[in-house]
Amino acid sequence: MLISEAIAQTAAPAASASGGLMSMLPLVLMFVVLYFVMIRPQMKRQKETRAMLEALAKGDEVVTQGGVIGKITKLGDAFVSIEVANGVELQLQRVAIIQVLPKGTYK
Secondary structure, rough: HHHHHHHHHHHHHHHHHHHHHHHHHHHHHHHHHHHHHHHHHHHHHHHHHHHHHHOOOOEEEEOOOOOEEEEEEEOOEEEEEEEOOEEEEEEEHHHHHHEEEEEOOOO
C-alpha cells in the first residue's frame, strides 16, 4: 500500500507540469498572431520607406506629409529643397517626404 501511494505522489507533479505548459500555449499563440498581423507588416513598411528616402534624386516629384507637391532641386543628408512654384523653394527634412510621384505628374 505504501508503494502505490508513493507512486501516486510522484506522478502528480508530472501532470501539473504539462498543465502549466498548456496554460502558456494561448499566450504564446497570441504573440505569434500579433507578430504576423501587426509587427511584421510595420517593419516591412518602414523598410520600404527607408529605401524610398535613400533613392531620392534631383528632379523627382514628391509629396510631403503636409500634402505639398513639388520637384526636388537640392539634396542633402538630412534636408531636401523642393520647388513648389516658379522661384519658390521649400527646405524640408527628408523624412517629411511620404511619396515619390511618377515623372510628369507635377508641372
